[in-house]
Amino acid sequence: MKKALVLLAAMLLAPGALAQSADWQKVWDQTLAAAKKEGKVVVAGSPDPVMRNSVIPAFEKRYGIKVEFLAGRSSDLTQRVITERGSGIYSVDAYLSGPDTTYNVLYPQKLIDPLRPQLILPEVTDGKNWKSGKLWFMDKEQQYALRLFSGVDSWLFINTDYVKPEEMKSADDLVNPKWKGKITTEDPSRDRGAGGNTSALIYAERGPEYTKKLYVDQAPIVSADRRQMSDWLARGTYPICLTCRADDVSTLQKEGFKIVEVYELAGLKGRINASPFLLTLANKAPNPNAARVFVNWMAGKEGVELYARGFGSVPLRTDVDESFLDPRSIPKPGVEYFDDSDPQWRSVDKVPAGEKVRALIKGQ
Numbered sequence: 001m002k003k004a005l006v007l008l009a010a011m012l013l014a015p016g017a018l019a020q021s022a023d024w025q026k027v028w029d030q031t032l033a034a035a036k037k038e039g040k041v042v043v044a045g046s047p048d049p050v051m052r053n054s055v056i057p058a059f060e061k062r063y064g065i066k067v068e069f070l071a072g073r074s075s076d077l078t079q080r081v082i083t084e085r086g087s088g089i090y091s092v093d094a095y096l097s098g099p100d101t102t103y104n105v106l107y108p109q110k111l112i113d114p115l116r117p118q119l120i121l122p123e124v125t126d127g128k129n130w131k132s133g134k135l136w137f138m139d140k141e142q143q144y145a146l147r148l149f150s151g152v153d154s155w156l157f158i159n160t161d162y163v164k165p166e167e168m169k170s171a172d173d174l175v176n177p178k179w180k181g182k183i184t185t186e187d188p189s190r191d192r193g194a195g196g197n198t199s200a201l202i203y204a205e206r207g208p209e210y211t212k213k214l215y216v217d218q219a220p221i222v223s224a225d226r227r228q229m230s231d232w233l234a235r236g237t238y239p240i241c242l243t244c245r246a247d248d249v250s251t252l253q254k255e256g257f258k259i260v261e262v263y264e265l266a267g268l269k270g271r272i273n274a275s276p277f278l279l280t281l282a283n284k285a286p287n288p289n290a291a292r293v294f295v296n297w298m299a300g301k302e303g304v305e306l307y308a309r310g311f312g313s314v315p316l317r318t319d320v321d322e323s324f325l326d327p328r329s330i331p332k333p334g335v336e337y338f339d340d341s342d343p344q345w346r347s348v349d350k351v352p353a354g355e356k357v358r359a360l361i362k363g364q
Contacts, residue, residue, distance in 0.1 A: 028120050028296075032063065034289035040066040041290035044081070045096035045277060047071045047226070050247055050310030058306055059297060065290050073224075074101035075192060081111060090284040093291035094298075096277035099341045100192040102138070102145050112280040114143040118292045123319075124299045131316050135299075138278060138343055146279045148304050151314030151329045152337065153273045154261040155242070157249055161258050162239035171206065171267035174240075175213040183220040184229045185242040189358045191351075194243040195222070200353040201340055203360075205268055212360050233259060246312045247276070263328045272331055274341035276311050 035041075045051060048071065056067045070077060074097055084091055095106060106112045116137065119125050127134040136147040158168055162182075167173060174183075186195030203211045214220070221238055223229050230248040232238040234257040246261065253259050264270060279298055285291040297303050301319050308315040314322070314330050322330065331337060339345070 024120055031289050031292050035293045038287040038290045040068055041287050041294045042068045042093045044070040044077050044092045054306045054310045078105045090286050092282045093285040093287050094294055095280045099346045102278045103343045103347045111283055112144055113283045115281045116143045121296045129317055129319055147274045149313040150272055150316055153271045154263045155265050156262050157241045157244045158260055159233055159236050159239035160260050162236045168262055171265045181219045182238055183240040184238040185220050187222050188215050189361050191354050199357045200350045203357050204353045269338045271340050272337040
């Protein structure tokens with residue numbers, strides 16, 4: 001009877017649990033062999049030069065598995081997935097998505113499966129390789145959404161040919177009438193995305209009067225095109241950008257444009273986030289073994305370091321040399337930051353703040 005119970009327990013173990021045993025190499029080899037037969041992995045995420053230029057080539061070279069990358073706005077991609085699933089089509093294996101999409105669409109609509117049991121490699125599962133001493137899952141079950149990065153987020157970018165660093169030291173400087181019509185942002189009235197998240201956070205910290213000054217009185221230019229905003233910033237057309245992305249801007253900085261990232265604004269608490277993405281595993285993945293190989297590699301040293309270097313993100317792994325990072329982006333011990341990738345903020349507290357922002361903008 002005892003032997004039967006032991007056997008039953010072994011049969012019920014998830015693949016990930018088996019992988020944590022001394023037999024992980026066998027499980028990995030079997031998974032890799034099956035993944036190569038599948039031949040590809042389909043990953044959905046935002047348009048990202050780091051993914052195209054660094055991550056995909058490195059993964060394909062190491063494993064001989066093709067990466068099909070579905071790039072686009074998270075709202076468009078998830079709507080596509082939902083529509084396809086309504087017709088019985090399952091086309092995505094893994095998501096590299098932001099907190100809003102992860103917490104408010106993928107997770108509640110059960111578009112993702114538990115990721116933790118699929119993690120095989122000791123370099124991923126061993127707590128000593130992570131700053132928090134363990135894998136940092138953001139969901140309450142500690143199973144689905146894995147955080148790989150945590151860095152101090154900047155508030156904005158400026159072109160110093162037009163805006164001197166000393167002119168942008170505080171939140172009050174940002175609403176100086178001098179900069180009216182000189183600021184760009186993604187749509188601050190959207191309930192998802194960088195524009196809406198930033199405006200809601202500013203409302204939560206500074207209230208309606210300041211928010212109206214910034215998003216109504218300053219007449220910011222709203223764009224959904226990240227590259228266009230970065231180009232405007234570089235050329236000085238609009239020399240202040242609230243929601244430009246570091247990976248877009250870094251290329252322009254290398255080309256000699258005098259663009260500076262502003263991390264601190266007096267009057268606003270410093271913030272950290274999980275940029276550029278949270279890692280999740282699609283439900284009913286069409287290439288389950290290739291998906292498993294990809295998520296293990298992506299959470300490993302090589303995957304995390306490639307993204308950290310290309311994107312300028314602060315890795316949560318302890319085995320990545322951070323000397324290439326802007327020191328301002330690394331969280332300081334003892335400093336209290338606002339974590340704007342926290343699920344409580346993204347799914348609960350941000351909602352009323354966002355509604356008030358939309359009311360302000362609509363009533364201008």
